[in-house]
Amino acid sequence: MSEEKPTFITAGEEFDRDMTYIPDRITHEARKPEHGPVEGELWPVEPGRYRLVAAPACPWANRSLIVRALLGLEDVLSVGLPAPTHGPASWNFDLDPGGVDPVLGIHELREAYDARFPDYPRGITVPAVVEVASGHVVTNDFPWITHDLFFEWRDHHRPDAPDLWPDDLREEMEEVMDRVFTDVNNGVYRCGFAGSQAAYERAYDRLWAALDWLEERLTDRRYLMGDRLTEADVRLFTTLARFDAVYHSHFKCNRNKLSEMPALWGYARDLFQTRGFGETVDFEQIKQHYYVVQSDLNPSGIVPKGPDPSGWASPHGRERLGPSGA
Template identity: 70%
Template sequence: MSTASGTTTTDGDTSTKGAYVTSGEEFTRDTAYIEDRITTDGRHGWPVEPGRYRLVAARACPWAHRSIIVRRLLGLEGVISQGITGPTHDRRSWTFDLDEGGRDPVLGYERLQEAYLARFPDYPKGITVPAVVEESSGKVVTNDFPQITLDLSTQWREHHRPGAPDLYPEALREEMDAVMRHVYTEINNGVYRCGFAGSQESYEKAYDRLFAALDVVSERLGTRRYLMGDTITEADVRLYTTLVRFDPVYHGHFKCNRQKLTEMPVLWAYARDLFQTPGFGDTTDFAHIKAHYYVVHEDINPTGVVPKGPDLAGWLTPHGREEMGGSPFGAGTAPGPVAAGEEVPADHTPLG
């Protein structure tokens, strides 16, 4: 059963990491998550409360990377703590092997699975990131990754930093929801349909569908700096986490190889524009990204060899998008320096 994070449980599979490809079938994502929400009125039993919750994420995972970016852009570091797992996992769970003693320093857990089982002793599904965990009880609250970031924007507004961007502006929501739906179904998930295709036919269908969608967003971004206009929104966060992984992983590992990102001029410039914006590049860990995909997907890359490239220097080259007008934070301001202890290692990023 494939899940949002890539954690899998497959009957009859004997690999240590789990199986991702079902021979003869196209990839279908399991989208059933723990749908509890943390809200200002606490209607799900989880009220907004600074210091109560911990965001557990992996820099390797595109779905989790969204939450890392949004938390930083909104300045919620002092309100919601953050735990980072290692880039790889086994078939059971993501693990806290980056922390001293291999345990999360707040939750005391070795595995994120422990938070799921603390609330659901017979939890039957894959253990996914991002997950929000209640610190006092150690119980998972939600792993509904699309809703987590929207709630950070709307439900935690009282705790946003001064100058924080409005990532989900009410006046744009109808159009924005449609754009994000297209980005998710056709691009975010589209690369996985290519990579986990179990037949030539399903792969070629997924490939054509993915690049048709990339052409659509490229055309859109040819006339505006960001997906929704002159400032960044959550739509840009969602597209960025796929684009930044495209050349290191999806082009080769997932066979999304009509072109590299660096060969798609509009999308490459747009991606560099975001990468050079505080909150995006400074949360991007290329070493974790490559280790996750090439090590965990044993059925696609059985040797476990992690590519040395691509050269990352291009991410810091001028992009020219500022000539289109607009600014990433509009009337607001950029977030300050990355919180102490949350920095991406210098040798994992060209920003180092």
């Protein structure tokens, strides 16, 4: 495969994320899950059988690292951490000794995809769950990976794990998460990878309308769903954690910084200082990934020194809105 840098922008067009993933799911005793589609194979939950490959640089993978930590699944689901920079072919394990994942024994994640689907035709994405014994990728369907870690791995959760999907909030959660995904999580990409001025401005306006809505929503509630930490918070956090370091400048989302929005900035710091969140965030890897790999936007490959991340550890004062959710 060519070693030319990947291209993310199509001239004159809006950015359209490919949401086609391997549809297999890992469920309790390979049962049919209560929620969501069953379009692929069902695999049984088994401690030690699978390895979660999740690059800290990637916001979609960062979700899975946070949920794994919140639920206390570290001893039953091992994790491989790809390097932040890569060529067009695949995420790699250049940070591991010899550039090889110590459990899977592979140099690139593509090897696990090709082992199951020879010459896999789509993008090699993280997070991905790989069966250790066979070396085959099982799924890379990131929304369902975290969903199923909660619903299907319950027997292995830590006793005080938070209820990330409260039954009485699920309908409203789905509505909130849909807007967060469309206008914020993916909205920053629609700004950054817009192929025209008009497409960029449409994405920009939708992004900031959503962020203003979230700022208002979080002014008098500690979490998106009130006084309970849920997966909705995990999904929003990974974008907020990257906002000032990357999206503000690199993706031209520059009306203002996250640190200039009192409620959102306090909320983001509150989560960062919560068990399971901050320890999964690596700001240097985040910057290396975006500014080096996305050469369409940054052809020099120069990685900014700032911003200073120390503010993430500063007091957030949101205890007044209710007890911690984790």
